[in-house]
Amino acid sequence: MLTKSSTELVRQQNSALVLAALRRSGNLSHTEISSETGLASATVSAITAELEKAGVLTKAEQQVQGGRGRPRVLFTPRRDHGHLIVVRISSDIVQYSLVDYGGTLLDRFDEVRNHDERGTAPFARSFVDALERLLQRSRLERDRVLAVSISSKGLVDGTSARLLWSPVFGREELDFAALLAPQWRAKVMLSNETLLVAQALAAQAERRPESGFRALAAISLGHSIGLGVARKSQSGELDVGAPNFGHMLHTPSAGLCRCGAYGCIEAAAGFYGILRAAFEVPADTIPAKFVPVTELDKIAASARQGHRMAGYAFRQAGIALGNGISRMLSLYERMPVHVTGPGIRYFDLMLPGIEEGLAQSMQVRLQGPPEIAVVADEQRLVFEGHLERVLGAIDGEIASAGIA
Amino acid sequence: MLTKSSTELVRQQNSALVLAALRRSGNLSHTEISSETGLASATVSAITAELEKAGVLTKAEQQVQGGRGRPRVLFTPRRDHGHLIVVRISSDIVQYSLVDYGGTLLDRFDEVRNHDERGTAPFARSFVDALERLLQRSRLERDRVLAVSISSKGLVDGTSARLLWSPVFGREELDFAALLAPQWRAKVMLSNETLLVAQALAAQAERRPESGFRALAAISLGHSIGLGVARKSQSGELDVGAPNFGHMLHTPSAGLCRCGAYGCIEAAAGFYGILRAAFEVPADTIPAKFVPVTELDKIAASARQGHRMAGYAFRQAGIALGNGISRMLSLYERMPVHVTGPGIRYFDLMLPGIEEGLAQSMQVRLQGPPEIAVVADEQRLVFEGHLERVLGAIDGEIASAGIA
DNA sequence: TTCATTTTCTCGACTGTCGAGAAAATAATT
DNA sequence: AATTATTTTCTCGACAGTCGAGAAAATGAA
Incomplete structure (x- = not known):
């Protein structure tokens, strides 16, 4: 089923395109963005101005020196635009990582899983606690976290962030979205671990x-x-x-x-x-x-x-x-x-x-x-897949939101 | 990989949307198209005017009578905008159908397959001959045929219209695009038979x-x-x-x-x-x-x-x-x-x-x-799937071509 | 100080969608 | 027969977006 299009959607798509290019290649100048995306220079101006006003991009402070001519100014995602939490659940440990919007790792710790405890309830408690701890260690407000991206082995319902079957909990379902809904405003994403590997490898291949x-x-x-x-x-x-x-x-x-x-x-x-x-x-x-x-x-x-x-x-x-x-x-x-x-x-x-x-x-x-x-x-691939996926989702939301 | 969007693409997409709505629901008036597609009335005017000028749509002659008010004028695909040939290859017969752009069947005949002959060459000859005969029976010029849609059991490469493996010819490949390329300007499409059944059922479900x-x-x-x-x-x-x-x-x-x-x-x-x-x-x-x-x-x-x-x-x-x-x-x-x-x-x-x-x-x-x-x-489902698929493809091309 | 070069920025033209209201065409009413 | 009500189609101006061209800016070289 096709859906109607409009000039606003064009802007959304092209904004997303600019963000993706910046994501892919790090810092890019105005002209580089233009050649990378195929957009006209004037369009790039309009889009970057809008994104800059929204606090998503900045001009990178360190200018790259070079030949003659007006020096290029590089755009880069504003790292403090928001934060992301990545949780990698494996059979023996759970790894919690705090990442900024630029994709750089800020903090990380592991928790050993207790194989004796039964059921999802104790795990859910320690999960929520660990997220809290991650905030405290970096003195971060909860609402600064844009998304929590979780991965596990097993069968996952990606749209609703529910773990349907897993090696550890079996058929006992675990609804991460519901778990964080009362306190957290962040978007909750759940992915199968090997899906993330495929995502990371595909991203590499597309580059x-x-x-x-x-x-x-x-x-x-x-x-x-x-x-x-x-x-x-x-x-x-x-x-x-x-x-x-x-x-x-x-x-x-x-x-x-x-x-x-x-x-x-x-x-x-x-x-x-x-x-x-x-x-x-x-x-x-x-x-x-x-x-x-x-x-x-x-x-x-x-x-x-x-x-x-x-x-x-x-x-x-x-x-x-x-x-x-x-x-x-x-x-x-x-x-x-x-x-x-x-x-x-x-x-x-x-x-x-x-x-x-x-x-x-x-x-x-x-x-x-x-x-x-x-x-x-x-x-490493799982972590890369997390970033690829969660940053892509966030960028998509930013582009859709407009200046808001 | 995202691609850049533009206002022209918006028009393409919305034109395709109008054509699809007309395809789905038969004849529609201006206002019906508007409510069906979600497009503003003014936009529908612009699009239908363009498509009418291109000879794709007409206003249906028979007005539906009804209540007070200005009578609605119904748009409908111009049936003589072009023709399509549908070929259903089954194990015992090959069915050739001539269809107009409106989707109505104009002519049809079956040919019994000769199970004794070996290899693809004799089949290819009789296939080309049968298409020719279909044209002659309706006194149709070859270039009026917009597309030839073929279905068979077996393994198919849909993008290149090559039959890779089939129950009858085995591993002997049959490249329908190459077969018709010298003479025919029509778009050649090849689909697995059961794919078309799924297509038809899915179209029904989407309605x-x-x-x-x-x-x-x-x-x-x-x-x-x-x-x-x-x-x-x-x-x-x-x-x-x-x-x-x-x-x-x-x-x-x-x-x-x-x-x-x-x-x-x-x-x-x-x-x-x-x-x-x-x-x-x-x-x-x-x-x-x-x-x-x-x-x-x-x-x-x-x-x-x-x-x-x-x-x-x-x-x-x-x-x-x-x-x-x-x-x-x-x-x-x-x-x-x-x-x-x-x-x-x-x-x-x-x-x-x-x-x-x-x-x-x-x-x-x-x-x-x-x-x-x-x-x-x-x-019947296979035939419906053919129409669904080939008319959709043609409509898509028309929308992309613009006024040309 | 001037000139050449490169990049960024800005302006007007063009394409497209949208909402509102005018225009058209018919049935019902006076 | 004329008028009014109703419904649909058509048109106009406003707005959003992209694009190409050229102006403006900023720097190294002459």
Whole structure:
């Protein structure tokens, strides 16, 4: 369904364009903005004047010296225009970061998660407390925070900021928007962790126009398995999603998954699945809550020394991933796959299985296997994805608001 | 990546909006267009005047009589603004239709396909000849044809109008754009058949705003299995795709598929798969090229009388579909499923298997099974989808072209 | 001090949307 | 038959936005 357009919307879109260009390339002069966005110089003047009046941009103090001619004055986002809080929830720790509108990190601390406590209520309390602490440490007023961006593994409803299913809380829902609504005016965003990885990688690819980016997938290997897909829609905007890949049906024989179903990809390719296969534990055993990496390192070592069952476990994990990726490609399209997460240390052991699992499908026979790249430093990518996403959302709101 | 906007683009978008409203609701008066689109009356005047000058719209001759006041004058697409050719390629016949810009059918004939001939060359010849014949029968000049819209089962590259894989030609590619490029000026569009079903159903759903349409899937059951997915993107536009569902990996034990791979959904749920299972033919037997419906009717009859293997064959087909649907839902999101195609006569026999196959996945356990509706009259829906798609594309081009 | 060069800023023209009210066309009423 | 009421279409001026061209500003080199 198309919607009506107007001259005001034109301004909105072009303001957003200017903000995005500044975001992408740091400080830009008037003429650089013009060439970057394709807007006429006069239009850039009008837009920057408006944004400057609204307190979103400033002229950067440090002039860049250079050749003759009138010196260029650089525009930059006003870092004190507002603040953002980024929360990265992982299985063992929760990381809280305070960031300014310019995207620079101001403060950060971790909290160890208590694995004994049950239910979401204690977590919700410590979450709210931690945000409060973050404010106090920087002597910041609550209303200066424009947005709180949260990430977790699991199934997420992005529009309403509700966590629908997660490895830790299971089916117990956690509504972050409702949690902060009474006190906080900030926009609350919740994203799947691997979606953010895909977002960050896609943003990187878009900065290299020669890469011809169209779509990519990110897979995170660890105790659980995550997938993020980023695709350019026909209108040119980025469409990012986090399918429920880890709990997509692989094959019922893969055994009991901690989600309660049988045969999820995770039950074969997650850490506990590999552990179970290596030790020949019956496949309907309740999965371990947490597997230390050292445990898996041992299995990997013996697999590399030729131990049969250890090797078999990793191979089965690979097949589950390969089949899953081939199914994903059947339902979307051919696209490169980026593999991250702690499990990449065992990637060499899984690769033969992945290739075997891929080769079974028609899609791969027809179009060839996808490019698979290993990407380290998942946590940095998640954080980058947070910034990309939350700053983009804030900029979009600013552009839409007009001078207000 | 955002792109720059301008006042001209505003006019384009709003022109497209007016054309779409007219398309949707038939003849509309000035004021009706205004309320339908949300545009101000003055804007509607400007746009309709421009489109009328360009020969796209006319004022309908037959005035609707009514109450007091100045009688409303209805706008309608000028039917002679151009013509469209719709080609529906199915396994046994090819249907050629001539349609005018108003969407009314002017001429139609079928050609029976010759199953003995090999390769794409003879087909390409008869295709070009048939288009020529369609012109002659209506004494139409070739350049009056604005677009040729073609549909087939199989894997399609919509942007370039190339058929990448099809049940009949296999891996032999068929480039319809290149085929018509020397002679025809018309825009050539190629779509997967089930994509068009999804498009038509989505258009119907969007006409009922109270249905709260967000996404839907269409599945076509027959000799092969097709899937179309239509989703509203966040920007509100309709995003339609045709995943390679029939040849998504189900389970290797499902046997040899006619695509050459093992374990495709089609190898279990397509007509030849059901036949093979019912007669206990070894699963690596080369599949039958064509199975008459009467043959399947017999198997269905004996299944309904309690014959074990016949019932088993339909159940296995159902499980393949159920598993496949659950995987599709894992990778997209929960959405209603519409089942069409000649195979719906056996839907009662497959439903238990479908439910079983669905129930195995975490997605369904968590969010419940999707609504499944049986929709008859697949061919009509395909044709509707053709019109929806090709007229939309033409209208979009007209709006973009300006007065030209 | 003047000139060349580069960047920023400003002005008028153009395109587009919108609201209000005039104009048109018909039915109902006097 | 003339007038009035009603409804729709059309037109005009105001306003928002972009664009190209050229003026103004600011600096290094001559």
